[in-house]
Each structure stands twice: as structure tokens, then as C-alpha cells.
Amino acid sequence: MTFASRDAEDGGAQSALRCDDTEVTWEEADAVLRRIANGLNALDLGALRRVAVFGGNSTEAVLAYGGITLAGASAVPVNFHLTADEAAYIFEDSGASVAFVDANTLDRGRAAAAASGVSTIVVWGDAGESADPAVHRWDDWLGAASDAQPRTDLAPLPSLVYTSGTTGRPKGTELPPTAFAGGADIAEHLDRLRENSLVKQGRHLVVGPLYHSGPLVGTRLFLAGVPVTVLAKFDPESVLEAIERDRIGSSIMVPTHFQRILALPEDVRAKYDLDSLRFVQQVGAKCPTDVKAAIIDWWGPVVWESYGASEVGTVCRISAGEWLEHRGSVGRPVSPFEAMVVDADGKPVPAGVTGRLYFRDATGRGVVYHNASNADAHLEPGLFTLGEIGYQDADGYVYITDRFSDMVVSGGVNIYPAESEQVLATHAGVVEVACIGIPDEQMGEQLLALVVRRGPSVTENDILDYCRERLSHYKCPRSVEFVETLHRSAVGKINKRALRAPYWDRDDESAPAGR
Known part of the structure; x- marks a missing residue:
């Protein structure tokens, strides 16, 4: 028995999932989840059984996460702002063999899949026709999958989320035991999900992007039978x-x-x-x-x-x-x-x-x-x-x-300055660069690049455009200041705390954590 069929017996016509003007009933959700689970189990998912989700918030995204769990697979949320190269790194590092994408990420997802060995891409939204045999339209792929009751004897697997952590390149970390319900098989896993204290609070609203750990909680509540509303943006x-x-x-x-x-x-x-x-x-x-x-x-x-x-x-x-x-x-x-x-x-x-x-x-x-x-x-x-x-x-x-670490937290998103620094260091007009977090009224912090340039012909737009061509925009500095020196120590180290100090009022109680 999939999670939704229990609800469908009593209220299959009731709203289970909503995003903007799209609404899915429990009965409809059950039918889609069966096909996703069976469709995935018909594929060779490899030893790690990783399945990437590289798309924006939508009813399809929530259903994809749910179906992945019911298939006894491990979901890999991928930030939909990433470039093809950045996504390829996560596809390959995670060992993903399948990727769910939407129309906006299809081109990048296809390039990332080709570079990383992902063999199957399932795309939802108005993506048009594709001659690529690896690309399958959502409706077509679901239609080809069995609608039979999926097997429930598989062991549940935690999602693998990617975070900058305390070093620059994203690293995958499985949901820890404090966040993963576990269980001997899928049936027991669903029973444990229903024990979550949030289940009794009523309908859940997903506000942030589903590639973050917090919003991802909504997909687990959905599997526990909680109706969910998702904001696309x-x-x-x-x-x-x-x-x-x-x-x-x-x-x-x-x-x-x-x-x-x-x-x-x-x-x-x-x-x-x-x-x-x-x-x-x-x-x-x-x-x-x-x-x-x-x-x-x-x-x-x-x-x-x-x-x-x-x-x-x-x-x-x-x-x-x-x-x-x-x-x-x-x-x-x-x-x-x-x-x-x-x-x-x-x-x-x-x-x-x-x-x-x-x-x-x-x-x-x-x-x-x-x-x-x-x-x-x-x-x-x-x-x-x-x-x-x-x-x-x-x-x-x-x-x-x-x-005391260099990570910047902007709007709840972890940004590691080293990624921008490594890119900007290759700019012909940059002698050296350091990126730091400075106050931002809306986002808490924003990334600032302090640049020692080779001459006055190098402009702020040159620096920002160069970085944005090579990294996701959210990882790039929002602004640039040109400086004469970064005040390296005698052993050549940059004191980031000293560079940040002039921008932060230590007596301002409203200043965000981190400074």
C-alpha cells in the first residue's frame, strides 16, 4: 500500500498537493507515485540508488521526491540555479543514474548528464520535443510505467544533500539520523514518518526552494499524509x-x-x-x-x-x-x-x-x-x-x-567565498582578491569582492560579469571594491576577520550571526 491509497479510501478527492493554480488530489497523487516508484525500479539505479532532482518548486518536484523515496532510492536535491558544470559535479559525485528536471533546467541538465554518466532524464513542463534518447517527457515516462502496487520490502534511503559546509567545493551529506526516519523497509518508514510532530499541525506550506534541507521537510510530511502547498517562487x-x-x-x-x-x-x-x-x-x-x-x-x-x-x-x-x-x-x-x-x-x-x-x-x-x-x-x-x-x-x-570560518550566510543560503575567489583569481586584470560577507538589510549578508587590480581599466562590471559567466549568480559577489592591498600577514595569510571588521557595527544588536 502506498501512502496515499490509505487517504484515498476516505478522501481521495481531497486536495493533497497544490502549487500556484495546479492542484493534485490524494487519488491522483497515489496514481503518480505508484508509476514513479515502479518506473525507477525498472531501471538500473546502481549500487547507491541515487536519483537527482534538478528543477524548481512544483507539484511534480514534490511527487518526484515522494516517488524516489517509495522506490527505496536516495534523492539528490540539486540547486536549480547551478550551471551545467556545477550540476555535473554533483551528478557525478553523488553517483546519480537518473535525473528529474524541468523545462528551465533541461538544457543544463542534459549537458550535466552527458558529462557525468547519467543515463535517464525525466522532464516536466513545456520542454518541447527532444531527439535525445536519454530524455523522457514526464507524462510519457509515467504512462509507460506500471500502475501496480510498488514493492515495499526495499530499505529506505536518506536523501543526499549538498552543502558548502566549511570548505569551498560542495560536499554531499546524507540526512543525519536526527532528520531521517529510517525503518527496516518502506512500509515501516512511512509509519515512522507519520510520527513526526509536524503531522498533527495541519497543512504544510513550503516557502523556500526544495533543494534546501528545511523546505525538503515538506516532501516527508507529504509522504506522511499531510497536505502540502508549495510556492513556486x-x-x-x-x-x-x-x-x-x-x-x-x-x-x-x-x-x-x-x-x-x-x-x-x-x-x-x-x-x-x-x-x-x-x-x-x-x-x-x-x-x-x-x-x-x-x-x-x-x-x-x-x-x-x-x-x-x-x-x-x-x-x-x-x-x-x-x-x-x-x-x-x-x-x-x-x-x-x-x-x-x-x-x-x-x-x-x-x-x-x-x-x-x-x-x-x-x-x-x-x-x-x-x-x-x-x-x-x-x-x-x-x-x-x-x-x-x-x-x-x-x-x-x-x-x-x-x-571564525569564512562562510557567508545570505538569505539562509550558505555561500563559500573560496569559489568566487578561485574564479576571479584567473581574471587577467586581478592581482589578488578576497571575498567577504558584509551586512545586507534584506539578506542578512551579501558577498563583497575586495580586488587589487592591475589598472584602472578594470571595472566592477568586468569583475562581476566574469564571475557570473562561470558560477551560479548566487555564489558571485554582489559588489566589488578596489583596494590597494589585502594586508597579508608576514606569512602571507589574509585575515578575513580584519577585512570584515570595518563593515560591521558590533554594537548593532540586529546584526546577523556571523559577525
Whole structure:
């Protein structure tokens, strides 16, 4: 029995999935999921059984993720902004043999597949006809697959998500045990998914892109029988409209979403009934204090915050009520994690003293990457850092005050400056370059390139265009400043913290985590 058929017996005509004007009933979802699972199981998925999803938010994307899980395969979410070369790296590194794409990513997906050995591409949307035998239109591929009950004796596999982590090139990390329901087979996996605390909150709203870990939760709730509304693209008023129209009970958002929703005119905000909201989880980055206070004042105690990373899941959590008593905190550690703050010599410091923030995973797992060495392999088993500086108060609440790694968090998206630096270093007019995060009112941070140029003929547009031709735009600097020197140390190192310092007001309580 697939997940939807149980619901279809009682309410097959009820809305299961919605994106913009497209709506799918439970009965329709069940039929599509059967065919996706059977279609995948008819293919040779290889030993790792990896299937990439390289497309924008849509009903098809959610169904693809669901069908992949029901096939006992491992989904590989791929950022739909990536270039063909960037996508090819993830296709190949993950070991994917099949890729689901949409009309907008088809050309890049086909090039990436050819370069990485992916043999089957399934495309939805208005993609036109293709002579490529590897490319199959969504409806045609589903129509050729069996609609029989899929086998449920296969073992469930966690998704493999790609994150910059603490080094420049994206690394794959399987959903950790704190986020993966597991189970001996697909049937038990579905039963475990239904135990998720969000299941009882009602219809779920996916606001962010599904290639991120937070929004991806919506695909697991869908498999648990929770109706889901997906925004094809974030728009602040559309969020409020969807909450009222579909009586949304839960959602996962990042601080930038809060900021843009709060920026709506008061009369627009007042138009919508948000009383159905029961749980909104903020993830992605520490929220500016004034923004967090404003959203709690408007939405009330339904707002929670989870601090963590794709590699480990949630390591700290805090409710709205706790946050009002411990303003600025990201919460207390949750099992199996405990926090520790150390000085420059690695020695623990007392409560209230700022230092490098580490976490210990009591299971001993810590951070694990696919096809890559563990960045924290030099530490004791289970000990890891997310690259930030902070302190713990006497009550055990964790506060983030700075970052000692170079990663920039913009709109909840991790950007590693090394990727842009490596590209810009090959520009003929660049002597040397360093990219840093600077404040951005909407996104929390934006990437700035500090460039020592060969002459005044090199312009900001030259630098930005050069980078954007070679990297996804979101990874590239938003602006460029030309400088005389990067102030390297005697041993040739660049002090990123010193370069960032002039751009950040340390007394500004609303400054985002990381500086």
C-alpha cells in the first residue's frame, strides 16, 4: 500500500498537493507515485540508488521526491540555479543514474548528464520535443510505467544533500539520523514518518526552494499524509495569501522571509487571516533581534527557531516564549547534542565568556560527508563546529556573536567565498582578491569582492560579469571594491576577520550571526 491509497479510501478527492493554480488530489497523487516508484525500479539505479532532482518548486518536484523515496532510492536535491558544470559535479559525485528536471533546467541538465554518466532524464513542463534518447517527457515516462502496487520490502534511503559546509567545493551529506526516519523497509518508514510532530499541525506550506534541507521537510510530511502547498517562487504577500486560503498549519522559513513579509504595508498585512498557523520554524541563520521580536509580536507563540546544519540537523532549539526571556539566543542544545565553548587554546571557558562554539554528538557520529574527508577529523569522535563564535549563559542557552570560518550566510543560503575567489583569481586584470560577507538589510549578508587590480581599466562590471559567466549568480559577489592591498600577514595569510571588521557595527544588536 502506498501512502496515499490509505487517504484515498476516505478522501481521495481531497486536495493533497497544490502549487500556484495546479492542484493534485490524494487519488491522483497515489496514481503518480505508484508509476514513479515502479518506473525507477525498472531501471538500473546502481549500487547507491541515487536519483537527482534538478528543477524548481512544483507539484511534480514534490511527487518526484515522494516517488524516489517509495522506490527505496536516495534523492539528490540539486540547486536549480547551478550551471551545467556545477550540476555535473554533483551528478557525478553523488553517483546519480537518473535525473528529474524541468523545462528551465533541461538544457543544463542534459549537458550535466552527458558529462557525468547519467543515463535517464525525466522532464516536466513545456520542454518541447527532444531527439535525445536519454530524455523522457514526464507524462510519457509515467504512462509507460506500471500502475501496480510498488514493492515495499526495499530499505529506505536518506536523501543526499549538498552543502558548502566549511570548505569551498560542495560536499554531499546524507540526512543525519536526527532528520531521517529510517525503518527496516518502506512500509515501516512511512509509519515512522507519520510520527513526526509536524503531522498533527495541519497543512504544510513550503516557502523556500526544495533543494534546501528545511523546505525538503515538506516532501516527508507529504509522504506522511499531510497536505502540502508549495510556492513556486517566494513572494511575501503570496505567503500570507496561501496561509489564509489553504488554512496552513505549519511552515519552515528563514529570517529573510520574515523580513520581507514584515516589510509589507500594514494594510496588506492586515488583510489576511493567519489564525490557522500552529507552528512556524525559523532555520538557516540567526534572526536579527528586531525582526524576531516583530514576527513573534505578530504571529505569537507559534514561532520556534532551530539552529543547526544539513550535516547534523537541529542542534539547538528555542520557543517564542523562551526567546523573549533570552533575546538573541538560538536556544539550548537538544539530544543527542551538547554545546561547549573553548578559548584559542581549546580549553573550555565559563558561562557568559565568548569563545569558539563546538558541539558534541553523544552518538559519536558528528559531521559525515560523502566522498570527502571529515573537516573535523582531527577532533575527537562526535565533536564538531559550525564555524561560529558565541557563548552559553548560566541557563545553558547558546548565543552566536561572530564567525571564525569564512562562510557567508545570505538569505539562509550558505555561500563559500573560496569559489568566487578561485574564479576571479584567473581574471587577467586581478592581482589578488578576497571575498567577504558584509551586512545586507534584506539578506542578512551579501558577498563583497575586495580586488587589487592591475589598472584602472578594470571595472566592477568586468569583475562581476566574469564571475557570473562561470558560477551560479548566487555564489558571485554582489559588489566589488578596489583596494590597494589585502594586508597579508608576514606569512602571507589574509585575515578575513580584519577585512570584515570595518563593515560591521558590533554594537548593532540586529546584526546577523556571523559577525
